[in-house]
Amino acid sequence: xxxxxxxxxxxxxxxxxxxxxxxxxxxxxxxxxxxxxxxxxxxxxxxxxxxxxxxxxxxxxxxxxxxxxxxxxxxxxxxxxxxxxxxxxxxxxxxxxxxxxxxxxxxxxxxxxxxxxxxxxxxxxxxxxxxxxxxxxxxxxxxxxxxxxxxxxxxxxxxxxxxxxxxxxxxxxxxxxxxxxxxxxxxxxxxxxxxxxxxxxxxxxxxxxxxxxxxxxxxxxxxxxxxxxxxxxxxxxxxxxxxxxxxxxx
Amino acid sequence: xxxxxxxxxxxxxxxxxxxxxxxxxxxxxxxxxxxxxxxxxxxxxxxxxxxxxxxxxxxxxxxxxxxxxxxxxxxxxxxxxxxxxxxxxxxxxxxxxxxxxxxxxxxxxxxxxxxxxxxxxxxxxxxxxxxxxxxxxxxxxxxxxxxxxxxxxxxxxxxxxxxxxxxxxxxxxxxxxxxxxxxxxxxxxxxxxxxxxxxxxxxxxxxxxxxxxxxxxxxxxxxxxxxxxxxxxxxxxxxxxxxxxxxxxxxxxxxxxxxxxxxxxxxxxxxxxxxxxxxxxxxxxxxxxxxxxxxxxxxxxxxxxxxxxxxxxxxxxxxxxxxxxxxxxxxxxxxxxxxxxxxxxxxxxxxxxxxxxxxx
Numbered sequence: 001x002x003x004x005x006x007x008x009x010x011x012x013x014x015x016x017x018x019x020x021x022x023x024x025x026x027x028x029x030x031x032x033x034x035x036x037x038x039x040x041x042x043x044x045x046x047x048x049x050x051x052x053x054x055x056x057x058x059x060x061x062x063x064x065x066x067x068x069x070x071x072x073x074x075x076x077x078x079x080x081x082x083x084x085x086x087x088x089x090x091x092x093x094x095x096x097x098x099x100x101x102x103x104x105x106x107x108x109x110x111x112x113x114x115x116x117x118x119x120x121x122x123x124x125x126x127x128x129x130x131x132x133x134x135x136x137x138x139x140x141x142x143x144x145x146x147x148x149x150x151x152x153x154x155x156x157x158x159x160x161x162x163x164x165x166x167x168x169x170x171x172x173x174x175x176x177x178x179x180x181x182x183x184x185x186x187x188x189x190x191x192x193x194x195x196x197x198x199x200x201x202x203x204x205x206x207x208x209x210x211x212x213x214x215x216x217x218x219x220x221x222x223x224x225x226x227x228x229x230x231x232x233x234x235x236x237x238x239x240x241x242x243x244x245x246x247x248x249x250x
Numbered sequence: 251x252x253x254x255x256x257x258x259x260x261x262x263x264x265x266x267x268x269x270x271x272x273x274x275x276x277x278x279x280x281x282x283x284x285x286x287x288x289x290x291x292x293x294x295x296x297x298x299x300x301x302x303x304x305x306x307x308x309x310x311x312x313x314x315x316x317x318x319x320x321x322x323x324x325x326x327x328x329x330x331x332x333x334x335x336x337x338x339x340x341x342x343x344x345x346x347x348x349x350x351x352x353x354x355x356x357x358x359x360x361x362x363x364x365x366x367x368x369x370x371x372x373x374x375x376x377x378x379x380x381x382x383x384x385x386x387x388x389x390x391x392x393x394x395x396x397x398x399x400x401x402x403x404x405x406x407x408x409x410x411x412x413x414x415x416x417x418x419x420x421x422x423x424x425x426x427x428x429x430x431x432x433x434x435x436x437x438x439x440x441x442x443x444x445x446x447x448x449x450x451x452x453x454x455x456x457x458x459x460x461x462x463x464x465x466x467x468x469x470x471x472x473x474x475x476x477x478x479x480x481x482x483x484x485x486x487x488x489x490x491x492x493x494x495x496x497x498x499x500x501x502x503x504x505x506x507x508x509x510x511x512x513x514x515x516x517x518x519x520x521x522x523x524x525x526x527x528x529x530x531x532x533x534x535x536x537x538x539x540x541x542x543x544x545x546x547x548x549x550x551x552x553x554x555x556x557x558x559x560x561x562x563x564x565x566x567x568x569x570x571x572x573x574x575x576x577x578x579x580x581x582x583x584x585x586x587x588x589x590x591x592x593x594x595x596x597x598x599x600x601x602x603x604x605x606x607x608x609x610x
Contacts, residue, residue, distance in 0.1 A: 125391045126311040131437035134395060135409040145399035147386040147516060178516040179380065179388045231518040 026199030027104045030071075032113075033204065034090045034098040036062060038212045045092055052216035054162035055223050057170065059211065062092040063140055064153040064243075068116035068186070069102065074194070079106045084129025087119070089140040090209075107198035110191065113205070117185040117243055118152030121176040144175060144231075151175045152183060153243065155214065161224040170227040172214065174236045174243075181233055183240040189249040210246045217242030289427045291317040294445075296376065299453030301461040301490050307376040307390060307448050314445040317428040319606075322446025324424065325439060327609045330414050332404035334360045339397065339443075340609055342369045346602055348452070348533035349373065352544075363402040366508045368544030371537050373601065374530065376448035379495040383526045383542040384513045390447065391440045408436055415439070452532050452601035460595070461490065468595065475592025478585050485569060486528045492596070497525040498567045501560030501577060505543055512542070523565050535594045536602065549593055553586045 036043040043049075048056045066088045069081040081102055091097040125131050137143050142151045155172040176183050195203045215221045219238035221229075229235045294314040298305065312318075325331065327340040337360050343349035349372035351358075358364055367383055375381075375390055387393040397403040398411060415421040416434045425434045428442060459466040468476060479487070488494040497513040504510075504524065513522035526542045540546040546555060560570060560578040570577050581589065 121388065124308055124311055125389050126437070126441065127308075129437075131391060131440050132435050134392075134436045134440075135407075135412060138399070138408050143395065143399070146396060148388075148392040148395040149386075177518055178385050180517045180519075231515070233518040236518070 024198040024200050025107045027106055028197040028199050028201060028203065029101060029103040030105055030195065030197055031202070031204040032069075032100045032102065033206045034066075034100070035206055035208045036090075036092050036098075037208050037210050039210065043092060043211050049212065051212060051223075052220060053222040053224070055159050055215075056167075057157055057159040057215075057223065058167075059092075059155060059157040061154060061156045062211065063142060063155075064090050064209075065118050065137070065142060065150060066090055066100065066115055067119055068114075070114040071105065071108075071110040071197075072112040072114065073108050074111050077108075079108070079110070081105070082129075084132060086115075087130065087133040087136070089136060089142055091140060105197050109194045109196050111194045112188060112190055113207075113249065114186060114188045117187055117240070117247075118175065118183060119150045120184045121149070121179065121182055122184075144173075147178065149175050149178070152240070153214075155211075159223045159227065164224075168223075168227055170223050171230060172239065173230040174239050175231075177231055177233060177236070181237065183236055185240050185244040187244055187247050189247060191249055206250055208248050208250065209243075210248070213242050213246035214239055215242075217245055289317070291315045291427060291430075294319055294449065296449060297451065299451065299458060299462070301458055302374075302451075302453055303377060303490065305376040305448075306379055307444070309376070309448070312391070312441045312444055314449055315428065317424070318442050318445040319449060321424045321428045322442035322444070323607070325443055326446055330418070331398055331406060331411050332360055333406040333410075336360075337404050339394070342397075342403075343372050345604075345608055346536070347371075348536050348602060349450070350537045352538055359400070359403040360405045363405075365400070365402045366510060367542050368539060370529070371533060372447060373450050373452040373532055374491060375450060377491060378530075380527065384516050385497060385527055386516050391444050394440060394443050412436060412439070446607075450601070450607060452598040454600045455532065455598040456595040457592075458490075458598070469591065471588045471591035472595050473592075474585075475588035475590070476595075478581065478589050479592055482579050482581065483589075486567075487531055488528075492531040493528045495528070497522065497527055499524045499526075499563065499565040500556075501562070501566050501570055502541060502545070502555070503559070503561045504563075505545065508543060510543065521565060524563060525565060531593060532596050533598060533602065535597050549590050550586065553581060553589060557581050557586075 038049045043059060043062070045059055045062070048058050050056050067086050068083060069086045071079045071081070088100050089097060119130055119133075120128060134143070137150055142154060143149075144151060151173045152175045153172065157170055158167040159170050160167045174183055189207070191205065195205065197203055215223075219242055221235060221239060221242070226232070226235055229239065292315065294316060296305070296309060296314060327338050329336040329338045329341075331338060342351045342358070344351055351369040370383065378390070381387040381390060381393045382396065387396060395408065398406050398408060412434060415425075422432065422434055425438055426432045429438050456466050456468075460468060486494060486496070486498060499512070502524075511523055513525040514520065516522075534549065538547055540549070540552050546552050556579045558578065560566070562577055566577065570579065572578070
């Protein structure tokens with residue numbers, strides 16, 4: 001009996017979807033695809049690139065945390081994605097992690113997307129739903145276990161200084177420093193052409209992260225000056241600021 | 251037309267749901283954990299002594315309940331939270347010593363590994379601001395990540411702890427009873443631990459009674475000690491909880507074995523080098539050894555340090571620099587005895603013996 005009812009129910013839903021037109025008000029989904037770039041090229045792990053300080057660098061590992069996704073309509077009204085479900089680790093090495101599917105988004109035409117880089121440290125952990133993200137972050141190596149804090153980005157590799165021959169390791173782990181220094185950044189991107197979301201359309205957007213801007217953004221980071229950047233109150237905020245401007249959407 | 255179909259589908263849906271109750275098809279889902287219905291789970295009353303400040307913990311986010319507290323207590327005393335299955339939170343945090351550990355100087359974790367710091371008392375955590383000696387955790391709900399995952403403490407991963415709890419025959423039921431629905435999640439584990447810990451209020455010492463104007467009188471020594479404390483200690487060990495929640499360097503010589511940089515590890519700032527949280531001194535008579543690395547055995551040793559043992563360093567707190575260029579506090583022997591008499595009035599035996607928190 002129950003099965004049959006369900007069958008009828010799903011048929012009904014399917015029918016109602018089929019009859020879609022511009023007035024479809026059923027919630028829909030949006031797929032965000034993260035692409036890590038070096039300028040306009042794709043980032044390839046293990047392959048050398050050059051930064052503006054003429055240092056050759058090879059990225060061997062790149063992971064970062066995305067959170068707090070909000071979509072804004074033309075009239076300024078917003079759809080806030082359930083915060084506890086918004087945390088994700090984007091891992092260059094794992095293609096499934098670069099595809100974030102948001103479901104059950106209120107129907108509408110949206111022209112802006114906002115998301116967080118890292119985890120907002122000012123928010124109470126229960127309120128912000130981060131406690132269920134702990135195992136994911138832990139498995140991805142994104143927890144500073146000695147501090148109960150998150151690494152917002154983990155970028156590691158090797159570099160050769162300008163005019164140098166030997167390659168050295170570099171480590172960039174940026175997060176917030178207790179309640180002292182907040183490196184969480186909010187990123188707002190205008191979506192070139194509006195996205196319409198409802199149950200009948202499968203929307204998808206590519207968000208690019210230009211990794212080269214970690215070194216050459218508003219602030220220049222020269223690895224020869226400091227190649228081990230962890231809990232670094234001088235360089236970490238600079239990198240976070242660079243990263244804030246390194247995302248784009250197309 | 252579409253509306254019509256929609257209404258029908260809702261209708262069908264309701265029918266579909268109601269057929270759940272006709273009993274004919276139950277007993278199908280085998281791996282479904284039965285939650286005994288109607289388990290009462292009353293809210294607990296966190297009693298805040300009238301001389302206390304307002305809690306810093308946002309209780310509305312995680313109001314302690316009977317079942318949540320019991321679950322938290324079970325977790326607190328369960329070795330499952332460690333990789334070897336034997337080190338529980340309660341192993342290092344023993345109630346009769348105000349939840350510290352003092353057979354060892356610094357803490358001992360799995361396989362006898364020795365940590366670098368002295369286990370802190372667990373008391374009045376709902377009123378604290380940052381956790382651990384260096385403030386490495388900003389919120390109590392996230393603090394247990396540190397001991398669970400630290401190699402020389404419980405050396406376990408949160409995911410693995412959850413797996414063990416999920417596979418246990420009791421925990422899934424206890425989680426459901428505490429939180430109303432099924433699910434062993436990390437959020438619930440942390441919430442339950444917090445519920446247990448925020449109920450630990452030590453606020454019934456002689457000092458508290460004196461502050462509340464209840465009928466106690468300090469002895470002459472205790473009263474003399476209290477005024478010396480006011481004059482020489484309370485700028486840092488301030489107020490009802492004897493802490494201004496700041497991080498400071500009180501001039502301990504660096505221990506080369508650990509070379510603990512203190513708050514600097516959290517902030518990365520050289521100006522925080524060797525600074526540690528100003529600790530509350532409640533139950534201080536029971537929490538020896540003293541300081542972040544447990545280097546002093548007695549309160550007398552602590553006071554001798556404040557008068558004669560301090561070393562200079564760039565981050566030494568300005569209050570310890572005297573006009574004549576010397577460093578340290580000036581306290582006579584008699585005054586030291588009086589101070590100790592006062593510090594003993596901070597012991598709350600009701601708390602140390604409170605059955606609600608005890609393992610057995």
